[in-house]
Amino acid sequence: MKIVVIQGPNLNMLGIREQNIYGPMKLEDIHAQMKAFAEQNNHEIEFFQSNLEGEIVDRIQECLGDADGIIINPAAYTHTSIAIRDAIAAVKIPTLEVHLSNIYQREEFRHKSLTAPVCAGQITGMGPYGYHLAMVGMNQMLTEIKMMKEHQAKMQAAQAQAQA
Template sequence: MKRVLVIHGPNINLTGTREQNVYGEINYEEINNIIKREASKLDIAVKIQQTNSEGEIINFIHSAQNNFDAIIINPAAYTHYSYAIMDAIGAVQIPAIEVHLSNIHSREEFRRKSVIASKCIGQISGFGPYSYVLALNAIKLLENSMEG
């Protein structure tokens, strides 16, 4: 069974009430329930963590080494400038997928740049909580393609 660490960054805990026109009406708890249901269907064990702190995100990434097979990370606003998170992802050498609830490429200019993406195997954005579902399916597809 694949083990996946899901990391939610700053303000993700406020989804459902924060800027619903951008992030949707589904709240944080339901996003996590959607992730857990999909992971169960795919026979993937998930651990979900959220923090508003850049240092904690880095610690979560470091703790994944030797404990998880993949990382799904929504670095939120840290996406655009956290070289420290980028370096942490590169250091642990665990496949990581960057996800976003909103389509960062259709938003303000500064949100269109991701410094994290260069260390990730892929980026999924714009599908609300289903960005996480797509990332889980990508991990499963990659696992199956390596077995075959």
């Protein structure tokens, strides 16, 4: 199963910018930890970061038919981007939203997430560990979806056999 991790604006500056808020860990280090978890759980993982809203929308759309799950930190676009929200809603892929800082303890304008209502869940305020929690959550969601599909296939096969 494939998980795509999409990182929004300024996350390429982790480890440099506002360490008192975002911590000292660099994005590459977070991704290395996520990759290790993915490998341990037999998942393919792909990383994408952009400071441009349209590129993020394009990458979400490219996940359709190519990815089983999305982990996204829309960063500042969380609070402003109807386009990213609509792209997440359109692809109908299990999506988890992650924020390093607790957006509800910060400036008032950060308290509203436009993207959270179309995501399966939101992890906020756990620092880099939030990405690990997202991987655990995504692994569980994908496992449950796989089991549900297998169960449905068995039920359909049993119905077809009963009708024959």
